Amino acid sequence: MASPSTRGAAIDLRSVAKHYGSFVALDNVSLHIEPGEFMTLLGPSGSGKTTTLNVIAGFTEVSSGSLDVGGKSVIGVPAHKRNIGVVFQHYALFPHMTVSRNVAYPLTLRGIANPDREARVRKALDMVKMEDFGHRFPSELSGGQQQRVALARAIVFDPPLLLMDEPLGALDKKLREWLQLEIKRIHRELGTTFVYVTHDQEEALVLSDRIAVFNQGRIEQIGTGRQLYDEPETLFVGKFVGDSTILRGAASTSGDETAIDIAGRKVATAKRLPDGAKPVMLLRPEKLSLARRGKAGQDRNTLPGRVGEAIYLGSGSKYEVVLADASKAIVRSTLDAETFAIGDEVDLIFAGSDVKLLADDEKADFTLT
């Protein structure tokens, strides 16, 4: 097997736009994917992630912009000439063919005859651990098995690029988690470039080298999972990736110090903002802690609130704290920390350096479907 870096294709989207009449599905999307990289396109439904995938696959033509796969422009190249593997959410196995014939289909089209064809079908089914199911029909398999066959069919012709459109979307949680690890293993073994579409941020964090976060036809941020979680560049990314507490207030600056007025309290931050700015404060759950009212030290920021929800998670507890201005804070505490009950009066404690200050954005709201 060749080394991973030579097997995967690089992908370059530059200023890609797609319009359907007056509806803008993709708005100036630029994305570079390294050979052999596992890139996930993450976003809510209708954010443009699937359109981007369809553009790369050749199912959708771009309205403007350029698209290179493996260093060559594929604009105007029909899907069947692109040599790209695609795995669909609905499996899309041919119901009138056995598993073996399904997997052999792309090889037959490429004029590969037996015994080479048979050997490659066997190898692909081995890779997805479906070697004993070659004679079955798709209708005789479970959803997870069908998707593994679909994966074998998409990699059997050694494409330099594999696209996956919510491949685990129709499966239950346990099976999904196991197949995520299988997909990771197959990616490692093949060295092919993977582009994976999902709306599940946990799945994106598990699988990806890098994640591109989509919202309303645009890319909000591209980065590793850690970058997206620790350093979100936009309010949308902060809200979509991981749990977060969002607080809104007005900044007042005197000299080098900026304090933000939140629910009647001044909160110190590490960043200097122009006087009168209206930033959004974003805090991750593990950066927050709780203390009984009045028991917190004076050296850190505190906000008074009441426990609205207390959830025991086994490895710790999760609290929802309602603040004076009715905004809700999400706090995660470890097992050894003090526990609180619903209705307890508490102080929310955090360090100014853990506060992410972001520009407010009314487009940051999303609904999960």
Added chain:
Amino acid sequence: MKQPGRILLGLFCLLVAVWLVAPTIVVVPMSFNDKKSLAFPPSGFSWQWYQNFFTNPEWSASLVGSLKVAVVTAVFATVIGTLAAFGLDRMKSRVSGVLRALLITPMVVPGVVLAVGIYAVYLDTQLVGTMTGFVLAHTMLAVPFVIIAVSASLEVFDKRLETAAASLGATRLTAFRTVTLPLIAPGILSGLLFAFVTSFDEIIVALFITSPYLKTLPVQIFSSITRDADPTVAAVGTLLFIATSLVIGAGLLIGSRQGKR
């Protein structure tokens, strides 16, 4: 459900079944009559009317004529109807609804009206009593049946399979041949059967455009029964009844085997 209700329901169903089948079954004993009459019940037993059907050139020629016309019609109507159904299915414009209605009209327009029109055109073009004339007219009548049968299978066909085939390297034509066609084959096959039957037992148009040189079986049956009470008609009826039962039985058998998969 209570017992008396069940029995009553069973009896009613039996009655309906008898009512549906009796007219067909009655023909069978009549075909073995030993006298030249269509009396029921028959007075004796003989095979002579079957013999007559196979030996009398008037009858055998009409059977051969009907089979020729029906086979050619079925092939033409199936090809045209399948292509039309596929095209209508893939048309995004609203015109497709109008086109579909237009293509179905031969099924809705009264047969006599069509027959008069066809006859008038055929007199001018000298198509009366020709094979071409029969095939043209019957194909027009059969195409709607094929369109309806094939459209029904296209309705349940998952078009995303064609997208998947394209991603695996299939051109549109290859995807149609290897994926779409095998999956809508049951619809095409039932369209073919409908087209064959439509032509085989068509009488109205056939009566208008027939000639002494080309007669179809329904025309021969009709003229024979209006001329004299010839029990050969009953023999033909019995043979057709057995043939169609076999075809439908085979169809059901194939269907149930596919359903199991």
